[in-house]
């Protein structure tokens with residue numbers, strides 16, 4: 001399928017699948033694109049999608065970006081999910097170890113230049129892994145951030161050059177937690193400690209009552225996204 005054919009397909013399917021359930025979207029996606037992958041951060045949205053995807057396909061790849069800087073609770077959540085669903089998560093790591101990064105770019109790059117740090121530890125590894133696939137699934141939701149408000153359930157991802165599925169784009173936080181509770185899904189315990197959005201340990205803090213759910217991400221800078229979903 002060339003780019004124009006993909007763009008046409010995306011246009012038709014985005015309209016057609018806008019009112020479909022996440023499971024219907026995932027089922028169509030994995031059937032149409034056997035070479036598909038799911039990007040899992042082990043956050044609330046993504047554990048929902050792990051559950052849905054594994055009930056539909058036992059073979060679709062699931063990867064995570066291991067920045068080396070995740071909370072221990074995030075790694076524990078990964079291990080519990082791996083055991084429960086019998087998943088061999090694909091670990092995608094940066095080219096530089098934390099020590100090499102400190103040597104080349106200075107200590108605490110996440111403070112001096114968080115965009116450079118995210119580029120090294122997230123964007124480059126993501127670009128590398130996605131080059132192996134023709135489609136990817138993500139857990140982004142429209143109400144998470146203004147930058148995500150226009151996300152379609154099916155879209156062409158020009159940044160990374162493949163088709164992107166956002167099956168729960170129109171879900172609310174409540175929808176996510178209802179699914180987790182009803183299906184007794186394993187989730188990151190930090191969510192119970194006022195961490196609605198969880199990234200690297202150095203760049204995530206708990207939020208205060210009344211704060212935006214993503215206020216705990218890069219709280220000391222203007223940065224709001226890693227650069228993965230722009």
Ligand code: SF4
Pocket residue numbers: 067069109110113114115117118119121122199200201202203226
């Ligand atoms: S979230 Fe922070 S620590 Fe993680 S890659 Fe980005 S800047 Fe670095």
